[in-house]
Amino acid sequence: MELNELLPGTAGASLKGTPMNIDKKIADDFVANGVSFVTTVPCKQLAGVIEEVDKRDDIFHIPSNKEDEGMGLCAGAWMGGKRPAIIMQNTAIGVTLNTLATLIQYYRMPLPMLISYRGELREPVACQVEMAVHTKALLAQLNIPTYHFHWQKDVEEFDNILKYTFMCNKPVAILTDANFWGGYGDQ
Amino acid sequence: MIRSEILKDIAPILRDQLVVCNIGIPSQELHAIDDQPSNFYMLGTMGLASSIGLGLALAQPKPVIVIDGDGSVLTNLGTLPTIGNNAPPNYILVIIDNGSYGSTGDQPTYAGQKTDLAGMARAAGCDRVVEVQDVDTGKALKEALAAGEATVLVVKCQSGNAKMPVITMDPVVIRDRFMKAVAG
Ligand SMILES: Cc1ncc(C[n+]2csc(CCOP(=O)(O)OP(=O)(O)O)c2C)c(N)n1
Ligand SMILES: [Mg+2]
Numbered sequence: 001m002e003l004n005e006l007l008p009g010t011a012g013a014s015l016k017g018t019p020m021n022i023d024k025k026i027a028d029d030f031v032a033n034g035v036s037f038v039t040t041v042p043c044k045q046l047a048g049v050i051e052e053v054d055k056r057d058d059i060f061h062i063p064s065n066k067e068d069e070g071m072g073l074c075a076g077a078w079m080g081g082k083r084p085a086i087i088m089q090n091t092a093i094g095v096t097l098n099t100l101a102t103l104i105q106y107y108r109m110p111l112p113m114l115i116s117y118r119g120e121l122r123e124p125v126a127c128q129v130e131m132a133v134h135t136k137a138l139l140a141q142l143n144i145p146t147y148h149f150h151w152q153k154d155v156e157e158f159d160n161i162l163k164y165t166f167m168c169n170k171p172v173a174i175l176t177d178a179n180f181w182g183g184y185g186d187q
Numbered sequence: 188m189i190r191s192e193i194l195k196d197i198a199p200i201l202r203d204q205l206v207v208c209n210i211g212i213p214s215q216e217l218h219a220i221d222d223q224p225s226n227f228y229m230l231g232t233m234g235l236a237s238s239i240g241l242g243l244a245l246a247q248p249k250p251v252i253v254i255d256g257d258g259s260v261l262t263n264l265g266t267l268p269t270i271g272n273n274a275p276p277n278y279i280l281v282i283i284d285n286g287s288y289g290s291t292g293d294q295p296t297y298a299g300q301k302t303d304l305a306g307m308a309r310a311a312g313c314d315r316v317v318e319v320q321d322v323d324t325g326k327a328l329k330e331a332l333a334a335g336e337a338t339v340l341v342v343k344c345q346s347g348n349a350k351m352p353v354i355t356m357d358p359v360v361i362r363d364r365f366m367k368a369v370a371g
Contacts, residue, residue, distance in 0.1 A: 037246060060245065062273055064238075065265030072235035073269070076207070076242025079227070079366050084242070102231030103239075107362040 022155045022180070023048040026114065031058045033162040035085050035112070037077040039063065039070035043089035043116040045181045050087060067092040068099040071111065078109050083166060085112040090119070090175065091131045093138050100142055104171045111171040112162055117148065120177035139173050146173040149180040188321035190283050191216045191349035193342060194254070197325050200332075201226075201252060205369060207240040208254045211290030212348045213283065217254065219351040225368035228354055228361055234263030237280050241270055244278035247369060250332060251277055257284040257298035264307070271312025274337035281328065282339065287346040299346075308339040318343065 026049050030038065039062050040050050054061045060082075064070035067088045074084035104111050118125070119132025139146045147161055158174065165172040188196075190213060198221040207227045208214045214228040229236055237260060240253035260266065260282055270280065286299020298304050305318040315336045319327045321344035331338035
């Protein structure tokens, strides 16, 4: 239990560390926006949201073995009339570049990419920083609209980002760092 | 037989179905032999035909036939377990196994050597895996359409390419008319 849950008058989502359930909020926004086909490759930070997505009756969850494969599944699902999304780690950005350029962008398809932004503030594993320093540059090079969630309240934008993605038929990246997910204990 | 002869052979079966076709010369050949709005031609992204077809088959009820290649399946091998664990009955993956990277000049793949793609598909959890020789493709494809079960069809054939023009259609046009065929 969080310390501030024990303090009087601090219930709710306003204080740092108070568990607004962001996993649940993200899954709710997917469902509210008609996203019904979600593929995932796990990350420790994403474990909660993947579990939440898997539980939902309104979402078909199909784990993929590699992120470019997952994007292929999403492309097919979208042409079949479903709204897709991918949940993945930023270390996979490199393996998806060709797919983003020659499939998702070339054929003009929408794809929300909920990406754990490993290697950012509160990251305990040094190796993760090596792809973190390239992540935004690679997304910018591909002209992919990119949002960075650092505070829990940033999740409030998620609903708008989904609407924006399916309005413009583009891949859109939502980078979510360790601070957003509540850190790893206090490392 | 080479790939283009097989495609000519099965074109009357493909005509009425949703088809996702592999990058390079396979798409050029299918486009030249019998262009249909219900054909989704891949212009890039080697390896993902089987995945695109799987997403499509899961999203809607019409049969989906993927025309893939041995080299492309080898580059996206993770697709086989995903197919083995998820493929719905309307999914048919045809792997034209010419033992080579045909489009790039017939360089040999491992599928033409010691590697057995049908065996790999079975090991990955695909229940209905059929391997045939080129001449039997049409018959096997009809059986797959009637099977009521997802099928991986490995077609053994010779390496070689027909000389066909590059597809110049805009990708968004390919995709848009395909989606209309899916919805229609
Ligand atoms: C990532 C990537 N690597 C390499 C290529 C070049 N390439 C295009 S088609 C192809 C061969 C595909 O072989 P296969 O799937 O067996 O089809 P075939 O032409 O033999 O029917 C290759 C290597 C590419 N387009 N993309
Ligand atoms: Mg080949």
